Amino acid sequence: MDGIWRRAVDAVAEDRTVGQQGMSFLRLVKPLAVVEDNVFLAVAEDYTKNYVETTLRGPVTEALSEVIGRDIRIAVTVDASVRPSASSSPETDDAPPPQMRRPEPVPSTVIEDPHLNPRYTFDTFVIGSSNRFAHAAALAVAESPGKTYNPLFIYGGSGLGKTHLLHAIGHYTRHLKPQTRVRYVNSEEFTNDFINSIRDDRSLSFKRQYREVDVLLIDDIQFLQGKEQTLEEFFHTFNALHNAGKHVVITSDVSPRNLDGIEERMRTRFEWGLMTDVQPPDLETRIAILRKKAAADAVQAPSDVLEYIASNITSNIRELEGALIRVTAFAALNRQPVDLSLAQVVLKDLISDDDSEITASMIIGKTAEYFGITLEELTGTSRSRVYVTARQIAMYLCRQLTDLSLPKIGEHFGGKDHTTVMYAVKKVEDQIAQRRQMYNQVNEIHARIKQSRA
Numbered sequence: 001m002d003g004i005w006r007r008a009v010d011a012v013a014e015d016r017t018v019g020q021q022g023m024s025f026l027r028l029v030k031p032l033a034v035v036e037d038n039v040f041l042a043v044a045e046d047y048t049k050n051y052v053e054t055t056l057r058g059p060v061t062e063a064l065s066e067v068i069g070r071d072i073r074i075a076v077t078v079d080a081s082v083r084p085s086a087s088s089s090p091e092t093d094d095a096p097p098p099q100m101r102r103p104e105p106v107p108s109t110v111i112e113d114p115h116l117n118p119r120y121t122f123d124t125f126v127i128g129s130s131n132r133f134a135h136a137a138a139l140a141v142a143e144s145p146g147k148t149y150n151p152l153f154i155y156g157g158s159g160l161g162k163t164h165l166l167h168a169i170g171h172y173t174r175h176l177k178p179q180t181r182v183r184y185v186n187s188e189e190f191t192n193d194f195i196n197s198i199r200d201d202r203s204l205s206f207k208r209q210y211r212e213v214d215v216l217l218i219d220d221i222q223f224l225q226g227k228e229q230t231l232e233e234f235f236h237t238f239n240a241l242h243n244a245g246k247h248v249v250i251t252s253d254v255s256p257r258n259l260d261g262i263e264e265r266m267r268t269r270f271e272w273g274l275m276t277d278v279q280p281p282d283l284e285t286r287i288a289i290l291r292k293k294a295a296a297d298a299v300q301a302p303s304d305v306l307e308y309i310a311s312n313i314t315s316n317i318r319e320l321e322g323a324l325i326r327v328t329a330f331a332a333l334n335r336q337p338v339d340l341s342l343a344q345v346v347l348k349d350l351i352s353d354d355d356s357e358i359t360a361s362m363i364i365g366k367t368a369e370y371f372g373i374t375l376e377e378l379t380g381t382s383r384s385r386v387y388v389t390a391r392q393i394a395m396y397l398c399r400q401l402t403d404l405s406l407p408k409i410g411e412h413f414g415g416k417d418h419t420t421v422m423y424a425v426k427k428v429e430d431q432i433a434q435r436r437q438m439y440n441q442v443n444e445i446h447a448r449i450k451q452s453r454a
């Protein structure tokens with residue numbers, strides 16, 4: 001087991017999608033055993049368990065699956081006596097690390113929390129008429145949680161900044177009052193946690209995890225539609241928190257009225273506080289978002305290029321950012337300056353009049369065809385390199401070209417976990433900017449998908 005773990009940690013390090021802090025957390029893990037498709041890991045503290053289960057789940061699952069040769073799941077337990085055994089770093093191979101406490105946080109303007117994306121703060125959020133109200137409400141909650149607008153319910157289409165605002169509340173609340181207990185959870189994760197707690201007879205610790213907090217941030221509540229038992233549990237969690245004066249912030253792709261498969265008593269509760277929507281941003285806001293993104297990534301892009309992108313990609317901020325990355329990545333790979341004519345060529349496929357819908361099946365079909373593999377191979381569990389690459393590219397394109405959420409994309413790939421999809425998207429995003437082959441493959445498949453609709 002130690003050998004498997006060591007190779008997996010090496011693979012994660014090589015992959016470079018996990019930062020320095022993540023690698024320090026990995027060194028606190030002790031691998032226990034592989035039982036069927038489960039890999040059991042142990043750590044000494046709850047905090048480390050949370051970090052591994054959320055931030056590191058994607059890369060670790062991916063690397064272990066690769067080393068073991070089939071799709072696996074990880075299960076992390078807490079055991080205070082744990083001493084991590086193996087790691088890739090030579091000094092820890094010989095002697096146990098001097099201590100197994102939490103790694104020192106990487107210096108940052110925000111307080112590190114394993115559940116929160118450090119990039120999603122109020123500082124990086126661009127305010128415009130489409131989101132001004134939602135932003136103001138989110139800020140008010142972060143400044144005095146438990147007081148006004150409880151619950152705060154933010155709804156709107158895909159890629160319009162709901163998750164960003166939720167994380168920003170988490171960061172800012174903890175920045176103002178570091179002792180505040182904040183918990184961010186995606187509704188799918190909540191469901192999994194709940195199901196696992198029943199399976200493992202851990203309902204008490206489940207309750208503690210979600211009820212002993214000051215602020216609960218719950219993302220994409222629409223996933224709970226029709227899941228009766230989980231909804232019931234969420235209803236009790238909500239009531240317990242609300243009665244105790246704790247804050248609940250909820251996001252959804254539709255307003256409470258339009259949430260099907262959720263009982264009236266719960267929808268009414270969602271409307272107790274404040275409901276606010278986020279709309280697609282106007283042109284000025286889109287330009288401002290691109291400008292901020294370019295500055296954050298330290299890429300040079302002249303104003304006319306930003307205006308060109310912002311004028312042509314209008315409904316989804318994720319796509320807007322994706323287009324900027326594509327242009328700057330192309331320029332970097334070809335050692336060319338970013339200018340308007342280059343942007344026009346690079347985005348030719350992306351910006352077309354044809355807006356008939358691209359579906360996950362189209363993407364999966366075209367990707368399989370490009371790599372000369374079957375649909376079963378692409379969506380299956382084999383870890384051969386070509387299948388893994390094809391699968392990751394198809395997942396990335398689904399995220400870019402459709403409105404599907406991460407869990408929904410996972411469903412199209414034989415029921416993969418949303419963290420696996422998240423990891424694939426991040427990996428392809430990183431590699432596009434570094435490897436010409438990846439850039440070409442993604443572009444070619446994208447072009448073929450577009451052509452197939454013509």
Ligand SMILES: Nc1ncnc2c1ncn2[C@@H]1O[C@H](COP(=O)(O)OP(=O)(O)OP(=O)(O)O)[C@@H](O)[C@H]1O
Nearest residue numbers: 124125126157158159160161162163164289317318
């Ligand atoms: N106002 C904004 N300013 C800066 N960046 C933004 C803004 N709104 C959205 N973004 C960025 O756009 C991307 C998509 O946003 P986010 O994930 O929050 O959308 P979402 O509404 O939660 O979408 P989904 O429902 O698909 O999960 C993120 O990278 C986010 O940082």
